[in-house]
Amino acid sequence: MKAQVALVKCAGYEPAVVSKAVKQAVELIGGLNKYIPPGSRVLVKPNLLMAKEPEFAIDTHPEVVRAVVKILKEINCRVVIGDGPSVWGSQAEDIDSVYEKSGIRKVALEEGAELVKFEKKRWRGKFPLTGWLDECDCFVNLPKLKTHEFTVMTAAVKNLFGLIPGNFKTELHKQYFYPEDFSRILLDIYLEAKPHLTIIDGVSVIEGDGPATSGKKRSLNLLLAGENCLALDFVAAKIMGVDPLEVPTNKEGVARGLGIGGMKDIEILGESIESLNLRPFILPAASMLRKVPPVLVKLARKLLKFYPCVEKDNCVKCAACIQACPNQAISMGEKGISFCYSKCIACFCCEEACPASAIKIKKSFMVKLLGM
Secondary structure (H helix, E strand, C coil): CCEEEEEEECCCCCHHHHHHHHHHHHHHCCCHHHCCCCCCEEEEEECCCCCCCHHHCCCCCHHHHHHHHHHHHHCCCEEEEEECCCCCCCHHHHHHHHHHHHCHHHHHHHHCCEEEECCCEEEECCEEEECHHHHCCEEEEECEEEEECCCEEECCCHHHHHHCCCCHHHHHHHHCCCHHHHHHHHHHHHHHCCCCEEEEEEEEEEEECCCCCCEEEEEEEEEEEECCHHHHHHHHHHHHCCCHHHCHHHHHHHHCCCCCCCHHHEEEEECCHHHHCCCCCCCCHHHHHHHCCHHHHHHCCCCCCEEEEECCCCCCCCCHHHHHCCCCCEEEECCEEEECCCCCCCCCHHHHHCCCCCEEEEECHHHHHCCC
């Protein structure tokens, strides 16, 4: 049987508009009771990357979270909301700030949901996952659709990386610093913690050098819903104008035989992608490297490079990039931030962590020569 993905329009973040769209999306794929038993304790995990207000479109919008909490309460579920943001330094303090600025704390208080931190963990082979997965009956995944410098896009599968508590995320970036290797870990996480239901916030999204402040906000006015995260990411890639197999997690999922080999294995309910008549997303600079044949990339890896640099006029010297770097390739001197490129693994965590859009992506001479 084909994996079902609901695709519905959502004109904005007004509570009534979002509530109607969320209910429509869930009904299209069979209704909430098909995925979540009434009376369950449910972990709801939005994508909370950093402490930015909802208008920046970096985090899952609080009204999407609210709409999901409300439909869960309608079937007497007890809701737990939490995430393990990609924050650095004093983690507990940063998470409090993320919950506050993103609007998630306000939603939790107003809707009577329990707001938690991913401090408890249980090891699952190569990595730990939050202990809240064990303490809840069901898991609802609420990603934000964005481009991503390292993985082309972030949506259903990539959002699961936030289930890893604490600074162990940094260790995984250090150990698996090629997109293909990192994508294998993301699929491992997916197989350990498959969500019962995923709803993607695609109302306001990020394109360009996403997923954070270096990207560009764009109105897409869509919600996607389904059970199969791989199917959702295939559809999300098509919406972005990207060949789904250019997204490394999708390619890895197909290689593992997880039931999605192409769009032929997916049934889209609601809107059709073609009827939306969308322009393709502006993609991250580093993602252009994926268009080069892998054999050539392997032979010329030192010549075909994208790497981070700092725009000193924008830099606020907060040191977020230094704390984010998994390989200690960034330092602060009298003249500001500097990079040790012999240590840089091009994971772009620095760009992702920068709150001031001061980290930009530079191209090597060979990349420029090839017009990438």
